Every structure is written in C-alpha cells, then in structure tokens.
Amino acid sequence: MNILIVDDDKLVGISLKTIIESEPALQVADIGCCGEDAVRLYSEHKPDILLMDIRMDGMTGLDAGEQILRIHPEAKILYLTTFADDEYIVRALKIGAKGYILKQDFESIIPALKAVHAGQSVFGEDIVAKIPSLLSRGQQKNLDDYGITGKEEDIIRGIADGLSNREIAGALYLSEGTIRNSVSVIMDKLGLKRRTQIAIFWYKNAMS
Amino acid sequence: MNILIVDDDKLVGISLKTIIESEPALQVADIGCCGEDAVRLYSEHKPDILLMDIRMDGMTGLDAGEQILRIHPEAKILYLTTFADDEYIVRALKIGAKGYILKQDFESIIPALKAVHAGQSVFGEDIVAKIPSLLSRGQQKNLDDYGITGKEEDIIRGIADGLSNREIAGALYLSEGTIRNSVSVIMDKLGLKRRTQIAIFWYKNAMS
C-alpha cells in the first residue's frame, strides 16, 4: 500500500515515514510539505492514501484536498491535526475526507491507514464526541405524540421557516385568522407561550 | 486483543469468529445472540471490543449498548449492520459507540477492530456521507461578522431561549423599550424581519 505524506514540518514528515515503513506492507511514495505539493504529488504518484496535515502555510490541507477530490474523486485522504477543531472537522467531512486523526496518536496511524484502505472512515475520539452534540438537538420527538395534526405541522414548518401568519395563510390557502387560531392550538398542545418557541421546539426536537 | 461477538444469527457469529481468529493477535472471548447476552457477557469477559449487531429481537443492540456504557463507560462498542440507517447512526453516535460498519465489508472488520483498539472511531463510507448533511445547517457563522455587539448577542440568546422582550429586559436589567429597539437593530444587521427569524438564525448558523 502506497502512502503520500504531506506536512508543513519536514521532521514530522520523516517521522511519519519511519513509523509507516516499520510495517512491511506499507511504503511511503513521497513526502510533500505544502498544499501545492499535495496536489502535484498526488497526480504524480496516485497513492492509495494521502496522509496530510490540515494546517499549512499557503494552501491549507482542506483546500488542497478539495482540489484533489475534484480531479480524483476516488482519493482517500486522511487528515492529521495537532488539535481537534470543530470548523475543520465539518469542512473535512463535507469535502469527503476519509478521516481525521490527531498526530499525537501515532500508534493509531497504522491501523487507521489500514481501515481507510479497507474502505472505512476513521476519526479520533475527541472528534466523534463532538458530532452528537451537533446532531442531537435533543431526542427526536414525534409531533404526533402531542396530537399535532398534519395541517398544524404545516403551520409549524411555516413558523420554523420564519413566516408571518399572513404568509403562512397565503401558502396554505387559508385565512390569516385560521392560522392565528391554529397557532394558539399548537402552542397549547406543545405547552408553549410564543410563536418563537414553536420554531425553537422545531429545531431542537423535530425538524424532519 | 479480546473480542466479544453478539449477533442474532448464530451463523454470522461463527463466521465472524473465524474471520477474526484468522488474525493471531485477535481472539474471540465469547459469542452471544441477543441484547441480554451482550450485557451479561460484557460484564463477564470485559472484552477489549464488543462487536455487536444493531438489529436483534428483543433488546436491540443500541439498548444493550446504552446499558453497557452506563455500567462500563470505557466500553468500546463497534456496531455491525446490514444496511446504513440514519436513525441508528445518530443514536449510535449519541450513546458513544466507537463505530458502525456494514457486515458485508468483512475484509474491513479486522482493520476496523485494530483502529478502534488504538482509540479511533470507524465508520463505513455510506454512513459518513450522511453526517455532513445532518451537520451542515449552514456554515458556522460568526455573529461579529454582522457587527453584533455583546449585549445584542445576549438578547439574541434570550430570543433563542424563547423569552419575551419583557423577560429579556428583566434578565439583563434593561428596560423593555431598550430591548425592543435593540431587537430592531439586530434584525436590521442580520437582514431579518421577525424575531422568530432571529431564533432560527441562531439555531441554524451560530449557537455557540
């Protein structure tokens, strides 16, 4: 299995090479040290996996990754980072990275490479721990449990889209008064006092 | 490294054992076939990793996992499943599972086990692909970019908590009129028309 390493810090690059090549099945194709290197060397070597730092001067690992994945959508990119950073994680996931691990966890680099090669995605503990809190906005509750009807759910969606009663009425071909009444009923059923709380309820609990 | 296998289908359990024990470093401590088995056998063997099916008659793998993690928070649970299912993924992430892979990918089971043992979390491709869309309710935007002041952010939080202007005023020791004015300014800065949209903006974009 061929690995391409890209890291700002050449010493880190060499250390990684040593670690990786301690495993006979793995070879390091090349070592780059900036985003531009990553793009160029990836096309040149077509490695099985690109092991790349996120933070680099000039083109960041994410920008380089995005560019590489545009050209080679099958590329397997595993990001290395010195600390867990939410913003990066989300962007890394979005561009389609295969993983995100901390450099400190050097003993987990080889298993991570193998898992990625086998088609899995790998993430360090700290990183995964952050995802649920972003996802979970509370247990997914079912509006039906509160006796919310279909029409009422439409209205809730309207409120959660930030519409006024008049706008919701227009969208659903009902009168504004009907919406007003219905909003009262909805708040009653959900135990809320203000329309804003309906939107909040939606984003925290339902939102399907 | 000791593995505990739990799967509804005994044949699958035995096949997994065969695959796993083809690797000398790995041994299977035991094989269970239901959620109750999982809980009991986990306490009995304290395996390094619990490899468990999600769908099982009676207690599901998720319920069992939740219970095990309550008693043994350090437990490493790797879920096996026959298909990728959003609901399960989210719940699995929430309870703190270390991974979620498809049974079909049997050649990736061993690397996955090793990566989990090394402290990483492992997810099959299909699964990871779904996370960004769940996460990405818009890029995390910075309120400062809109010229929102600290006090204004407090008010935004109040609105996002569903408070009325009067309640926010009370909480911040300001007059209700001041809050009203401030809300106008906030909507102006964020390009919004209604307070509900402020709450929505908060939940979609900021919420730190």
Place this chain on the structure above:
DNA sequence: AATCAGATATGACAAATGTCATATCTTCGT
C-alpha cells in the same frame, strides 16, 4: 332528516412586537 364532529372563517379585543424620533447620561479623546 337530524345530529355531530371537523375544518374554516370572522370580529372584537388584548397583548406583544417593531419603528422611529428624541432625550439623558456617561465616557473618551483632544
């Protein structure tokens, strides 16, 4: 046919929200 439940609508009202001009007061820089 008589009745009932539902969805929709209206009007009257109360309360909350949003807009705007303007006023105080403090603080900061010169």
Place this chain on the structure above:
DNA sequence: ACGAAGATATGACATTTGTCATATCTGATT
C-alpha cells in the same frame, strides 16, 4: 472643557400576534 460616540430610555404609533366566542359549511353517523 468641549464635542462626539455609545448605551439606555421614553413615548407615540403601526403592525403582528394571540385569545375567544361564535358562525358556516361539509361529510359522516345513526
């Protein structure tokens, strides 16, 4: 000390939102 800038407040007003009693219409039940 002077004036500018910022934060807070007020009052007047328009609009939106929420509450409630009541009305109308439809379709289903008996």
